[in-house]
Amino acid sequence: MFRFKMLLIGGLVCMGGLALSACRSGEPAVRESQVQAPGVTLYVRVAGNPESGHVLIAINGGPGFSSHYMLDLEQFAGSDFAVVTYDQRGTGRSGSVPPEAAHFDLLKYVEDLEAVRETTGADKVHLLGHSWGGLVAMRYATLYPERVDSMVLVGSAPPTWQGLAACFQRINARIQQLEQVGIIPADLPWDDPRRQEALLRAYLSDPHFWFPADARGSAPEYSLLANQLTWAAVQGYDLSAEVARIEQRVLIWWGEDDPAGLPMAEETRDALTNAQVEYVVATRCGHFWHECPDAFYPRVRAFLDVPPGP
Secondary structure, eight states, X not given: OOOOOOOOOTTTOOSXXXXXXXXXXXXXXXXXXXXXXXXXEEEEEEEEOGGGSXXXXXXXXXXXXXXXXXXXXXXXXXXXXXXXXXXOTTSTTSOOOOSSGGGGXXXXXXXXHHHHHHHHTOSSEXXXXXXXXXXXXXXHHHXXXXXXXEEEEESOOOSBHHHXXXXXXXXXXXXXXXXXXXXXXXXXXXXXXXXXXXXXXXXXXXXXXXXXXXXXXXXXXXXXXXXXXXXXXXXXXXXXXXXXXOOSEEEEEEETTXXXXXXXXXXXHHHOTTSEXXXXXXXXXXXXXXXXXXXXXXXXXXXXXXXXXX
16 A cells, blocks of 8 residues: 655654543644444544534545545644544555455445444534545435534535546546646656655645645545545445435535536535535635635634634
């Protein structure tokens, strides 16, 4: 499995395992644990106070990313709010599973999310799904509606494979454009770490932007194998009928320059016919909210009604 360089946030987590720590003045307490889900052990990180009754579970994209790039969401965490991140099956610090598509189908990801929800002790949670994680969030909400308070869908995959396939074409066009100007090397194989890192630039509004190395939410780790097996497992899916039954509040956040294209966001918006939808298109922003933090964090904080920090 290829991984981008892992950045450990010095001083935030003093001890691993089940330890609870708050090492910097004003930083939320953080607990890391290994949680058993069906057929896999998941690495789970809880920042803040899950006993507050206000819990956000962040579901990362890819598929094949680990959750590391989502750590910046912990700025919402505190004594009255908890932020939970976890590495999905076969990625990051979670356990491996047999390299077969059957172990990466959408229902497996949903059951993993339910195992994470159970370990927080919260009866209802907010979900923030990014990209592929948005599809996991929507499917979870159709199967466990009583467990979902609200959802934030950031650059989310759409409810149908047909919509996703069209987005792949737009992303490939963006990659070719950046190859022509030399920003993405065209002569490296797909499994070369340098190419994988360069391909991330195609998802940015400004391909010269990069994730801050000295901050939470630096560049994501990536498993090409998990990505390939997951897409093989879910190919042809259509959740239109199921998604139409979702009734919770939903914030759809979309970067105007996301190469996946506004049609994908509009498909998700239009499919949520019974939900209470807020639809936001952010300028000068691509697939990752890290490019537009001044617009993203206040809007999400307001939507989730996160208490102000210290």
